[in-house]
Amino acid sequence: MATETLIRAEHVLTQADFGELYAQVQQFYSHQMQLFDAHEADRWAATFTEDAVFDVPTLDAPVHGRAALAANVSRNLAQQERSGEQLRHWIGMLDIQPGRDDELHTRCYALVYITPRGGPSRVLRVCVMEDVLVRVLGKWHTRHRVVTRDDLA
Template sequence: MTQDAVLYCEVVQFYARQMSLMEEGRVAEYAATFTEDGVFEHSLGWRLEGRQQIIDGTLGGLEHYAGKAMRHWFNRYVVEQEPDGTVRTSCLAMVSVVDQDGQVTFEPTCTVSDVLVRENGALLTRSRFLQHDTADLTRVWEGRLADSGATASAGTEQ
């Protein structure tokens, strides 16, 4: 296996562990996958700096999913290692949400752009930038357009 393939597999495994920690509500462990001064920001202008802000921001976000199963689906990874060892990644992400009745909805897709670094041999996120595929997230929640009542749900309309 080439070095590029080994790194690619390592990055995919890193994201699988990282997203599972958040989905399971293990927020402090999730935040520990970022560097101490890690940054998580969104194209809409919000920015979380440092592990404590990442913990607080994640806890606030998870409140919206109480009683539901949330899963992050990452795909189409681009993994590039810089000469200094920094790893730049981007991937497409989709979030599925399953409510207590088994109803599946989807969040708007987005591009996740990260800078990963190694600390004590382990990959950590130094910075993350999210760009959703819709400019107006205020109208969208779990795939529903609040204005119209339309639903994108498991490929069927309600």
């Protein structure tokens, strides 16, 4: 099987290369979501490009750029402190399609869990998350994210 290849958008990757890429992207998302859930606003925003677009259904309009991304995380923290609830994000069923140059198109399911202080956790939202990832100085960054909630689709 080592000689099998995946061909996407004029890129040829061996199974081993694709496996390594897949692991890198999973690690990227694990790190990014843990920063988000820990409300590390600046560090989370730094996982996006300077001109990133963040389009999620919990906001009235897409967010543009790192400063606005960090401000959104700070707003989330204040809201969770008032409510006494903790949110956790889980990413799964990740699909990766190599694009041109060092660009990836990803699609995955994002589950948002909510845990009230002293209470049981439950699924709050089930979403589809679609990203364009690019390499910046050898590291993956999100350039564009669109999240669609299943209940609003």
